[in-house]
Amino acid sequence: MTREQTAHPASALYLGVDAGNSKTAALVSTASGEVVGAGRSGCGDIYGAPTPEVAVSEVLAAVRAALAQAGAEFRTVRSVAFRLAGVDWPEDQGYWDTAxxxxxxxxxxxxxxLNDGYAAIRCGDARGVGISVTGGTSGAIAARGPGGELWDMGWWGQYGMGATGLANEAFRAVFLAELGLGRPTALTEALLAHYGKPTVAALNHWLTRREARASGRERTSCARVVAAVAAAGDPAAVEIVRAQGRHLAQYAGVAARRTGLAQAGGPVSVVLSGSVLMAEGSPVAEALFAELPEHIPAAVLHRGSLPPVAGALLDALAEGGVALADPVVADAVLEKVTGSLPPREFLAT
Known part of the structure; x- marks a missing residue:
């Protein structure tokens, strides 16, 4: 038996959880990185779910499903990394710990x-050093510096980001254009067609009325439409996506400075994730790429290599004693994780 096997017995399992507003995903693996169980459930954000307890139930549902697929029990888990949307303040972390x-x-x-923004960092650098920029239902940015310093955007974000930001800014542009307070935009026709509404007034009514108004998922469903209209060159839509890319780059720069990455010298790993940034031909991603060098000149971009939940699993492995700082170990574990992930559609938003 090798020293590695003695330190990490074959029966030990590791659990990574990535909880957002659109879904919660959980992966279970052996110490080698082989994924042996996966689970999926609904919103795990204590700010976004109907109640915090509902978020807890969803997270545990994903965990139970992953363990069931692995044929394992809670007691076999050596280490678990919870990366949860809505862990923005110490009391949020305390709520989860108690629950x-x-x-x-x-x-x-x-x-x-930790906040779900941290989940993807190891998807770029297995040591867990770098910056994660997520554009999903909302935006999340988190960083871990070379000395272990942590910083995440949380409620410091003062701009609408992700699909929520794209949708809200598009509605604003359409409503202002309707009132003659903004320039005409192709977003008007595109959103009316997307939602099947005859007029801008009908759209506004559906989005804001007291009863039977649009759900959050319905509101953000137009994000891809906004991106498509921007790609077609509509000035209002182009400005919306450029502004979001600019803000994401600015906050990534803050993360680099707050964690010592900007001062350390050498390349800075920046991992992109989330449906808005990962969409093929994403104009938000293009805008981010254009802005990022100004804020992080040494940025090395990683896009689409692994899903964030795999990064959470890598955190669990590292925190459980697997030596991911060793390049040889890290390469072997990454190969195992990558080759044993569930189908892409299982993790799609």
Whole structure:
């Protein structure tokens, strides 16, 4: 038996959880990185779910599903990394810690709880150093510096980002154009067609009325439409996507400075994830690429290599003692994780 096998017995499992507003995903692996179980459920954001307890239930549902597929129990998990949207303040972390202790007494005790923005960092650098920029339902930016310093955007974000930001800015442009307070835009016709509404007034009514108004998912469903109209050259839509790319780059620069990455010298890993940034030909991603060198000159971009939940799993492995700082170990683990992930559609938003 090798020293590695002694330190990480074959029966030990590792669990990574990535919870957002559109979905929660969980992966279970062996110490080698082989994924042996996957689970998926709904919104795991304590700010975005109907109640915080609903978010807890969704996260645990994904965990139970992943363990069930692995044919395992909670007690076999050596280390777990929870990367959860809505962990923005110390009391949010405390809420989850209390809830997990209550629901899972005596198990999952070796755990870390961080904002979901941290999930993807190891998808760029297995050591866990770098910046993650996520554009999904909303935006998330997080960084870990060379000395372990942490910073995430949380409620410091003062601009609409992700699909929510694209949708809200598009509605604003359409409503202002309707009132003669903004320039005419092709977004008007595109959004009316997308939502099947006859007039701008009908669209506004549906989005804001007291009863039976549009759900959050329905509101953000137009994000791809906004991107398409921007790609076609509509000035209002182009400005919306450029502004979002600019803001994401600015906050990534803040993350680099706050964690010492900007001062350390050498390349800075920047991992992109989320449906808005990962869409083929994404104009938001193009805008981010154009702006990023001004804020992080040494940025090295990683896009689409692994899903964020795989990064959370890598965190769990590292926190459980797997030596991902060793390039040889890291390469072997990454190969195993990559080759054993569930089908892409399982993790799609």
């Amino acid at each position: 997990l202790t209550r629901h899972c007494p005596g198990v999952l005790t070796r755990r870390s709880i």
